[in-house]
Amino acid sequence: IENLFKIFFQHFFDFLKEKQDKRYMKGILDKMRDKCWLSKQVDRAFFNSFQIDSKDLISNTIIKEMPILFKEIEKVSQNAAILFQLIQDDSLGEEGFNIKRCESTIIQANTSKGLLYGMYRLYEEILLGNQFKEIISIPDQSIRMINHWDNMDGTIERGYAGESIFYANNQFRRDWTIVHEYARLLASIGINALSINNVNVHKVETRLITMDFIEDLKTMNAIFSSYGIKLFLSINFASPITIGRLETADPLDERVQNFWQKIVSNLYKEIPTFGGFVVKADSEGEPGPFAYGRGHDDGANMFAEILKPFGGICIWRCFVYNCKQDWRDRSIDRARAAYDHFMPLDGRFSDNVILQIKLGSLDFQVKEPVSPLFGGLRKTNQIIEFQLTQEYTGQQRAVYYQAPVWKEALDFDTKHDYSPSVVKGLLKSNSIDSKNSGICAVGVVGMDENWTHHKLMQSNIYAYGKLCWDNQLTSEEMANNWSKLSFILSDQGHKTVSEILITSRETYRLYNAPNGVGFMCKPHIHYGPDVDGYEYDRWGTYHFADRNGIGNNRSKTGTKYVEQYSSQRCEEYHNVKTCPDDLLLWFHYVKYDHKLQNGKTLIQDIYDNHFEGVERVQKYIAQWQTLENEIDEESYSNVSGLLDEQYDMAIEWRDQINTYFFRKSGISDKYNRNIYN
Ligand code: BDP
Secondary structure (H helix, E strand, O other), rough: OOOOOEEEEEOOOHHOOOOOOOOOHHHHOOOOOOOOOOOOOOOOOHHHHOOOOOOOOOEEEEEEHHHHHHHHHHHOOOOOEEEEEOOOOHHOOOHHHHHOOOOOEEEEOOHHHHHHHHHHHHHHHHOOOOOOOOOEEEOOOOOOEEEEEEEOOOOOOOOOOOOOOEOOOOEEEEOOOHHHHHHHHHHOOOOEEEOOOOOOOOOOOHHHHHHHHHHHHHHHHHHHHOOOEEEEEEEEEOOHHOOOOOOOOOOHHHHHHHHHHHHHHHHHOOOOOOOOOEEOOOOOOOOOOOOOOOOHHHHHHHEEEHHHHHHEEEEEEOOOOOOOOOOOOOOHHHHHHHHHHHHHHHOOOOOOOOEEEEOOOOOOOOOOOOHHHHHHEOOOOOOEEEEOOOOOOOOOOOOOHHHHHHHHHHHHHHHOOOOOOOOHHHHHOOOOOHHHHHEEOOOOOOOOOOOOOOOOHHHHHHHHHHHHHOOOOOOHHHHHHHHHHHOOOOOOHHHHHHHHHHHHHHHHHHHHHHHHHHOOOOOOOOOOEEEOOOOOOOOOOOOOOOOOEEEEEEEOOOOOOHOOOOOHHHHHHOOOOOOOOHHHHHHOEEEOOOOOOOEEEHHHHHHHHHHHHHHHHHHHHHHHHOOOOOHHHHHHHHHHHHHHHHHHHHHHHHHHHHHHHHHHOOOOOOOOOOOOO
């Protein structure tokens, strides 16, 4: 076989026949510090027998993974030979692959990265017991990223799964084994970009862009690069002042530009494959171009120009709003802000600037309409931002499988009069450079032994990566597969796990703030109910409940937020008769006895949902108990303990919300259930 890169294995090692832990996701997702995936038994001679480009980090990774893959293949096939072939096939692009299975198995791709993804896919298919002849796969989204909100003191902003895996005591933790395991985990689900520090860049991490930490950064980069993952840093816009000792950070000032020029060229000299910067500017107190009378385009384009010769990109966040507003001023609507700021700038950003836009217009609530910037922006690179860490949705202590949330957003039809008008398609087609578009999510992992604190919430990382790669996958498929890859269970056992996962978002929604109104949680902590916590507050998210009704009037007669959508969506949301029930209070103020589309009054719907939400969690507890003898003890007790906690919290939500609305409205529950007064 005449290829630049060829590996032909005929696998014969007896030791690989030994019974091993079949839980792929245990290998992939659990840290297994004692049983590190990088098997120490690997025979050196085995590697020496194939031709690889030893300078190519990714092909080295493939070789290291091989023995594990073989163990699996051997169980299902007489012939465990795999041929890795570099080919030239434009249709596969830079990351796609083709796996053919006949006598032996052939994985073909244009690049070693494609081969790596092909290998993980093969691995997964085998573990799932799937039969296939050929799989051709190319990713739907170009950028598939995770943003870490890790601080160098080891804390994580909105992190609930232990300390940072990257940092401790204001330096790198240097537990490279964990970093390796994490990189492997991410590559196995197709993640290809990672920013490694908090978007709020305040303390020592401001200096990550200097040479102070360069050796550690290089090590991090080498690890992630060997899994095909590009590394990014979040930067502080005011660095020219704090680090460069200039009196300004004005992006149009030559001294500022020179400062950044030097920073960037130093970084690229040391790390030529560095990805670029993530910037949170003029948001929640972070510095930005506004202080100098400049726009977001001026700020972002300055970075873009400096990064361009090195192939770097500038990811600029659209989470910009006035967090010091006056609740008395009803003309201000935080939900409008991202669109109001960025829509006028469409077409003014360089082709290596990407706007990063949160899924909804507020902030990762359990239910929000999709941001109107999707479909609005037509000449700007864009990525949609999700949140893996469950900031508002149970903080790793509640089951909240997010695939349904992401599917809802990606499948959302903006109903603009052009094609594609659906979010998953327009991310690319409305970007000026299709490779600079895609999806990112705020990270979730920490030092907790199982990565995510709640064992079942590993499913979110898995589903996130898989969905970014293949937007057609269903929530059910991903939940099922995750269960099969993570646990050895009977069919009924897997059904139970999947059922809990798939219904969990709706369960959480039912007992949370009602009908899309959002934010009835404890201020700042964002865990547990606080009915008026954000009412009369400078952060600006109001439900306006009074004795007659509740909701935020964002219709044409209110803040006019609805007008940011296409005319069809605008009409749908504007009209209380067509506005979906679960978003009604986001868009409208309505009376408690308002008749919903489901035939109930709003107040009865609130009561019913909150009782049902708690009952559902109670049912999860019973369902989980049926797995006691099937599931490993650690996972079992982890989940059962957390389900008990979720149950208590759901009761708290139910009682506070129901009582609050009963007191406001004076309308009793039709079924006379227990509401406190
Ligand atoms: C909010 C978080 C805050 C983040 C901010 C952001 O509460 O901690 O800094 O988002 O996205 O959800 O920048």
